[in-house]
Amino acid sequence: MKKVFSLILLVLVFQLVHCEIFSFPVDNPRVSASFGEFRGTGNRGPHFHMGMDFSTGLRSGVPIYAVERGWLVRIEVDEDDIYGYVVVLEHENGYRTVYAHLSNFSPKVQPIVDSIKQEFGNTRVVVKFPEREVWFEKREVVGFSGTTGEAPVPHAHLEVRDKREEYSYNPSKFLNLPKPTDQNIVLEKIKIGDNVYDFYEGGVYTYSGLFPQLSLKAYSRGFNNTLGLNRISLFLEDSEIYRLSFEEISWQEFTNVWAVYDKASVSEAYRFELWYKLFPEGSSSIVKVNRFPDVGRFPDYAKYRVVLEDVWGMKREFSFYLRRR
Ligand SMILES: [Zn+2]
Numbered sequence: 001m002k003k004v005f006s007l008i009l010l011v012l013v014f015q016l017v018h019c020e021i022f023s024f025p026v027d028n029p030r031v032s033a034s035f036g037e038f039r040g041t042g043n044r045g046p047h048f049h050m051g052m053d054f055s056t057g058l059r060s061g062v063p064i065y066a067v068e069r070g071w072l073v074r075i076e077v078d079e080d081d082i083y084g085y086v087v088v089l090e091h092e093n094g095y096r097t098v099y100a101h102l103s104n105f106s107p108k109v110q111p112i113v114d115s116i117k118q119e120f121g122n123t124r125v126v127v128k129f130p131e132r133e134v135w136f137e138k139r140e141v142v143g144f145s146g147t148t149g150e151a152p153v154p155h156a157h158l159e160v161r162d163k164r165e166e167y168s169y170n171p172s173k174f175l176n177l178p179k180p181t182d183q184n185i186v187l188e189k190i191k192i193g194d195n196v197y198d199f200y201e202g203g204v205y206t207y208s209g210l211f212p213q214l215s216l217k218a219y220s221r222g223f224n225n226t227l228g229l230n231r232i233s234l235f236l237e238d239s240e241i242y243r244l245s246f247e248e249i250s251w252q253e254f255t256n257v258w259a260v261y262d263k264a265s266v267s268e269a270y271r272f273e274l275w276y277k278l279f280p281e282g283s284s285s286i287v288k289v290n291r292f293p294d295v296g297r298f299p300d301y302a303k304y305r306v307v308l309e310d311v312w313g314m315k316r317e318f319s320f321y322l323r324r325r
Helices: 002-018 110-120
Strands: 031-033 052-055 063-065 070-077 085-091 095-102 125-128 141-144 155-162 167-169 184-192 195-198 204-207 214-222 225-227 231-236 239-245 248-250 275-277 287-290 301-309 315-324
Touching: 031 225, 070 095, 070 110, 085 141, 095 141, 110 125, 184 204, 184 301, 184 315, 214 231, 214 301
Parallel strands: 204 315
Antiparallel strands: 031 052, 052 155, 063 141, 070 085, 070 125, 085 095, 095 155, 155 167, 167 248, 184 195, 184 214, 214 225, 214 275, 231 239, 231 301, 239 287, 301 315
16 A cells, blocks of 8 residues: 555656656757747737747748647637737646747648638637637647748747646746757856956956846857757855746746846847846746845855756856956
8 A cells, every 4th residue: 555655656746847748849859949038029029938949940831740639729810919820729737838920720720710811801810619629639730830920930839838828838848858969058248237248267257336236148059049048047155146947937927028138138030149137126936046135245255156057958057256346
């Protein structure tokens, strides 16, 4: 009896840690943008990237697959909004997955879309389907890659939400992502207040005031792409005093980007500069550790360390010194 109980416990713990592993929305999955990245464009203003992008080799019309068996919740037909043409599925594990920027839908729903377009033209139309009526098998085609909505080049946007769609979760938690061979993590520049410096390992930088207003221009590289990071931790001597972690983002915080990103951040079609803010200003649930109030007045001279973690779970550490001016 005890054995059975511990086995059940073990299974439960395993499921909690690993969640359900989804399959990939494309063949040959190469991540081209990560969850939580800053986006400066779109008709709703600066916002977080709430999903993960996969390359389709810059091609439209590439099949996009359901990552798990699920029923069709809705389709959205909209050329102008951030998401463009969208399919939303709900799965038995309680999560919903969202597939965006599609050029066309699966043959199962395309006739419905065609008749909608005939009737409503290019206005935004959302079609909701009755619960558990239209099913998609795991790896069944839900639609085809495109550039509808905020997509400068064709790709697959995958998003994982709870069934009430109050949160989006980092898809890296649900996928066993293949690693690129050109994987790297770069800390390029640091910004203290308004001053920007090239980053040097072990470098000494100056700050003024009660605490350093530190931001980092940092990113990861993989599959020949520049990507946002999953986690950024700041250590003062040996204690972690600040952490940004992109695990989930509430839809209420969709546009609450300035507590996490410095104003110098840019993400458009051809420019990508993410500046992570590593001091408290405004509030955000992405800030998982903030010990600034405990530290109070920061030391006149101290060693700092940042640990950056990418979407594949690789970590890299950098250290430097800050001196009060
Ligand atoms: Zn995307």
